[in-house]
Amino acid sequence: MGKQQKNAISPSRAEDYPEWYQQVIKASDMAERAPVRGCMVIKPWGYALWENIVAQMDRMFKATGVKNAYFPLFIPINFLEKEAEHVEGFAKECAVVTHHRLEKAPGGRLVPGGPLTDPLVVRPTSETIIGDSFSKWIGSYRDLPLLINQWANVVRWEMRTRIFLRTSEFLWQEGHTAHATDTEAIERTRMMLSVYTRMVQDYLAIPVIEGHKTAAERFPGAVDTLCIEAMMQDRKALQAGTSHFLGQNFAKASNISFQTETETEEFAWTTSWGTSTRMIGGLIMTHGDDDGVIMPPRVAPAHVVLLPIFRKPDDRQQVMDYVNGLAAALREMVYAGRNLVVEIDDRDIGGARGWDWIKKGIPLRLEIGPRDMAADSVFVGRRDRPHRDKTAIKREAFIAQLPDILDDIQNQLFQRACRFREEHTRNVDDRSDFYDWFTPKNQEKPEVHGGFAMSHWCGDEACESKIKADLNVTIRCVPIDAGSETGTCICCGKSSDKRVVFAKAY
């Protein structure tokens, strides 16, 4: 192999990570910017990935007793005013509907007409409108727990947007539950976080740290916010899911009360939890390389592409018959709960064909020409290995091994991501080491810093905000499984009993 190996994506991750991210999405044909400010169009290859994520997560939700429902897109403004912290957190960046008609202005242009007496907000999240329903649905302890999820679009007006990571409109699920006791609500908050962890680790192959947000980083109105945090390849953290214990705050705001077994009236304890199309951004930034996206097999939009090779025009019919037969056999196989998705690409465009599928990140590429047919074998390229590293395997052996090959790719991706995170995570106990860890060494690449610092924090918001002001570094979470350990706050030196995750973040 030559030193000067050609890669499909320019710039490379090392050259310009943010630009690499834009280019890799473009090259994979997953999504693109919409003509509407801050919005995206999710193209079929990206949307099929989302469908697989949705299907799997939906099964996991339902297995815990959650049922789906659908609530209005629009929220009356005064609903947002109900919970004091919530209004501060969400009122700033909302799309507001003020008219219900378009009219022709002189000159023929369309202008808003039919002003609404009470403007409506396009939901940025649905605690308040779902709370209104819950207040009607819940009367007695017999109605509890109430376990509801919604798959929906939401809108948060964002100034700086990036496809999948931060868009004005995005797709998500939001779970909302109500319980008779705080214990049960706290258990549910934790249970849904662990569903997210299983989804993100076992299906998206992204290792995460489970933890509590600090008070400063909490969901507006929550008593406790749990989250999962992943490390991207630029060593920044990405929050991949959150689960909130809302105490009785929203129950009081929306009057969600119930009669107990002893006939007293109490407010319910509620939770909410959400994940979004942002996970796709996390998947791309965790696994993608300088040749494009890499799809973990368990959620891949397709598992295998068959690339028929015709040496002579006469070969075509024979090769296509063989390829169609193989595709039919593979499509009957089930992997990770769904039938294998097999693409056949018989375009006559030479080497560009293979590269298209590398950029899209399909787990396996199979080249099949007359020579392979004669040997009854297929020529297999794995997306987790260098693109020239291809192997001939007998057709029957390939079919027999296929589930194991896909599992192996899935595991390799997860292990590689775990190793990357380990390499860029360090216990940091000295203040100047800490500042050094987060200070770019190369002015031309201001984004390159150490990674995650596991450091002690005294619990004081002043220390948290000083570090944020100095380094643009935040406490991503206080890990759930962090053991108790005596130390001193990385900022002020006061005593502390556990390490927290400090990082730059998306």
Added chain:
Amino acid sequence: MGKQQKNAISPSRAEDYPEWYQQVIKASDMAERAPVRGCMVIKPWGYALWENIVAQMDRMFKATGVKNAYFPLFIPINFLEKEAEHVEGFAKECAVVTHHRLEKAPGGRLVPGGPLTDPLVVRPTSETIIGDSFSKWIGSYRDLPLLINQWANVVRWEMRTRIFLRTSEFLWQEGHTAHATDTEAIERTRMMLSVYTRMVQDYLAIPVIEGHKTAAERFPGAVDTLCIEAMMQDRKALQAGTSHFLGQNFAKASNISFQTETETEEFAWTTSWGTSTRMIGGLIMTHGDDDGVIMPPRVAPAHVVLLPIFRKPDDRQQVMDYVNGLAAALREMVYAGRNLVVEIDDRDIGGARGWDWIKKGIPLRLEIGPRDMAADSVFVGRRDRPHRDKTAIKREAFIAQLPDILDDIQNQLFQRACRFREEHTRNVDDRSDFYDWFTPKNQEKPEVHGGFAMSHWCGDEACESKIKADLNVTIRCVPIDAGSETGTCICCGKSSDKRVVFAKAY
């Protein structure tokens, strides 16, 4: 059986059909009005039905090569101006976003802030925004056909709303395709209509008539609109799906052009087609009776409810063990492509328990008490039969027959609906008979009229609009499979070569 049989829904269909519809939805717990004008909350029982419809239809779409994608909720106003007829049809009833922030007014109330330079419309349908993407995605004949579907929410500001039938926000799918030739686009328009027909007839058990809309009833901007029309139990027509051949109108408006094999540049031929949560309204109004909703088994949110009966407190454990074992066995069975959904209702609320499930329309109710267990049998009530008409069946026989029983219920519902439609459809050739057919006989029930009139129409819009003005009756469609037959226009007496469907409609 006494003459004075009690029914669960009041008023009955005969007493007040529109009010029966509201009450039946309430009693079934499928949906309710939202606190936002014209919007609905779809509750778990209604949403599970929608999920089953979506899953089945999505499979049918994909089998024809369609892929899903997602486009923005918001459409720039000037996009709607692109197609002249389209803007007339949709600009009137849109939700318009004019601000992107909320601000606190003096006194603390929230008011719109951050005015947008260019207001945005919440999509009433997506031809224009998807057309913009298509214009970028399509360059050559090799990119065609492009077959895309979107599952989404849309908003049309409606003055008079009714849950599922007409709401300001509703859930739907909209398919959008582009083709190299008009022939292929017309074939696709027809193909998707036949997917709708199969879905609505074979799964929702609603018989439909396939036809063309008249020019006056066409989708704004379409060259031809195909539709399926069903008859509700008040004899009015409900349009359950539409498929539009858009010619090159939208391609010209959005500049969707391609290079042909001979290297000329041409506009593509496009189609669009849609169905919505309105189908649920159609299902309720086709099958529902004076005891509630009746769910066709193939799309039912659940198939069987097990109702354990405890004569003595001591029975409980034993009966529940038996019931749980039966539920586990049933849940392993597959019917119409999905695992059987089995509910267990062990609430101690007496007869109200059985009625709750009758109102919800679950296909089968199984009562199981110590006596049934001793005989190793179950006591089965079918929702398509009178509620007292229950039969004891041996457990094993029941399990063996279950798919056939469900199929039989599905077929009975369809046949009953077909018979109802036949009874209330008539060839009408005389003008005064026609006026009589649509004139209520009883002033207290102005909604009761004949039903569908299959009558000749000369093709003149003047006749169509006179009948609409006189009787509030429209031409629902010109049936696709109507044979040629000589006759005279029901309105003006001029010659005509085919009968069309006249009806009052939702």
